[in-house]
Amino acid sequence: MIISSGRSRIRSTVVVLAAAALAVGGAVSVVAESTTAEAAAGDIVLAASTVEDEGADCPVSPPGSLPTGSRLPDPFRKFDGTRITSKADWRCRRAETRELAERYVYGDKPAKPATVTGTVSSSNITVNVSQNGRSASFSAGVQLPSGTGPFPAVIVLGGFGADTATIRSAGAAVISYDPLAVGREGTPRNNKQGAFYSIYGNTSSTGLLMAWAWGVSRIIDVIQQSGGNVLRMDVGVTGCSRYGKGAFTAGVFDQRVALTMPIESGSAGVPAFRAIAGESGAQPLSSAYGEQPWLGDAFSSYTGNPNGLPVDTHQMVGMVAPRGLFIMENPHVDWLASRSGSVAALGGAEIYKALGAGENISYWSDVQDGTHCASRTEWRTPLQQNIQKFLLKTGNAAGVFRISSRKAGNLAEWRDWTTPTLADGPTTPPTTPPTSGPTTPPATPPTVAPTTTPPAGGAGCTASVTTNQWTGGFVATVRVTAGSSAVSGWTVALTLPAGSSVTNSWNVNRSGTSGAVQFSNVGYNGSIAAGQSTEFGFQGSGTGSGLSPTCTAR
Structure with missing residues (x-):
């Protein structure tokens, strides 16, 4: 049975975390x-x-x-x-x-x-x-x-x-x-x-x-x-x-x-x-x-x-x-x-x-x-x-x-596990195509071999891209590398070929879906030590050939 009555109303605030064991008396x-x-x-x-x-x-x-x-x-x-x-x-x-x-x-x-x-x-x-x-x-x-x-x-x-x-x-x-x-x-x-x-x-x-x-x-x-x-x-x-x-x-x-x-x-x-x-x-x-x-x-x-x-x-x-x-x-x-x-x-x-x-x-x-x-x-x-x-x-x-x-x-x-102390740091996402999303790649391997575009220079960081292409779509993995000094944030710009568009992305904030597109770091991957790298990815329709990303550090 469903309990019904009263008006719905209420709620919310954000926030905090909790103790494992609770007191018996009072809230x-x-x-x-x-x-x-x-x-x-x-x-x-x-x-x-x-x-x-x-x-x-x-x-x-x-x-x-x-x-x-x-x-x-x-x-x-x-x-x-x-x-x-x-x-x-x-x-x-x-x-x-x-x-x-x-x-x-x-x-x-x-x-x-x-x-x-x-x-x-x-x-x-x-x-x-x-x-x-x-x-x-x-x-x-x-x-x-x-x-x-x-x-x-x-x-x-x-x-x-x-x-x-x-x-x-x-x-x-x-x-x-x-x-x-x-x-x-x-x-x-x-x-x-x-x-x-x-x-x-x-x-x-x-x-x-x-x-x-x-x-x-x-x-x-x-x-x-x-x-x-x-x-x-x-x-x-x-x-x-x-x-x-x-x-x-x-x-x-x-x-x-x-x-x-x-x-x-x-x-x-x-x-x-x-x-x-x-x-x-x-x-x-x-x-x-x-x-x-x-x-x-x-x-x-x-x-x-x-x-x-x-x-x-x-x-x-x-x-x-x-x-x-x-x-x-x-x-x-x-x-x-x-x-x-x-x-x-x-x-x-x-x-x-x-x-x-x-x-x-x-x-x-x-x-x-x-x-x-x-x-x-x-x-x-x-x-x-x-x-x-x-x-x-x-x-x-x-x-x-x-x-x-x-x-x-x-x-x-109710638990026999402990809470780990998780380290900060860059992430390296898988390069396999997503299994769900607006465009689903075929189960067979790409018919076109992955291509890698050499890093293009920017202020304090460089970016390189590897693409896996199949008929009608592709997945791109972009590696962002800090130069001789650490960076606290970064933006990668690239221009997609005519007729191509971004359908999904991960580990990044995105502005635009076609033509000139910009990607910027999310909270956990903006800081990169000198000479170190982080990666983000995106899925697209059309072709991913000829991408030439540029990186600007903040």
Whole structure:
């Protein structure tokens, strides 16, 4: 059953990380100071991406046997059994986690369809998608705040989420998204309905939560393509109850979402699968799976055996890192499994901490009103602070964990792994073509041998490019090398051949998609020691021949 009532409202603030063991009496309140490692991480603190999935190029091949057990899986242990050692390693470890989450929990989230078009106005967003001869459309309402745009925006699922009046008064627009238009409830698993299933088939094994998340991504596509006259690419997402499950899934699987705010999401949302079975009164996994086709079809094998899952929701919490995440829960309604929610949040906070972004996650279940999806005064100020920090970029409020003593989880009971100290430093992404994205390379090796363009000089740094070409597309790997002195930031400029365009990029910020394109460092790869190198990559359509990058140091 779904608990319904009350108005949806609430939420959010960004921020902090958490202690493993919790006190028994009173609310647990932990406010963390920025550590030296976090301060050194610099720009990683507010790092939302310009692409849906930064790890699309990572080689992901799960072994035949994956670790399982009653404890939460080690989020830092790779498929090959080794643990990551640097912050740069997280990108492809996150891709491994994504693979497990899709395969065992939610179902597949397809890459951006071949065609996504639409419009953005001061009152409405239209979305039109087509793929393999199938088309679908849906729309969302827009309410702007006062003032002069363009504005950041919060996508509110189903009318139940953070308080829209507070969102607008803080300076962000509200996008009212009806997820049921994309994935309809009340349908059997073998006859799913809605825009997603019109494209990918009504027998798709992908559950409604992932379909709803796909719809959020298509709204973001349209905003991204609109030119930023009305809305800009600083986007948050929120929802309560079933829509809290959907908001959480949307933030997990789209790295362009700068601020994720799930409210009282319950089973199939934030709460750890392994912990739910032992939490008195919590909605059982079998009930959540059977109530609606929210979860992917494959999850049916684990409703009575969550210990057999090679992944759990603390890892999904970590997939949001280092972006803003504010989890709000209600400890007064047992069905909502908020003790298990605190376990997942504490486990995910360890990933934030390892990445130097501990101040970007908040958790708050210490509330007085027990009404489901009520408007809560406790969350109003944190909501404003999160919007200011992650969407307006005008605030720097520290995060906080406020865990109710009624439903306080203890992470120490659920893990047998430790949190590593991850090194800063450049990353070297794989040069294999991405396995998903707007253009998918063929499985066979490129028919044209890789070519390398010699470094072209710039002020303090040089850049060289290696391309793997196939019919209709290519992948380019660009190596940036510091000269005789260290650099603290860099920009690489290149001109694409006529008819070619960039469709995806990783480990870099990008300006432009065709003709003259500029790439600049992200937070964790801007500093390069003298004579040392870092790499970024991009995927393109057309030809990648004749590229001649130039590098300028900052």
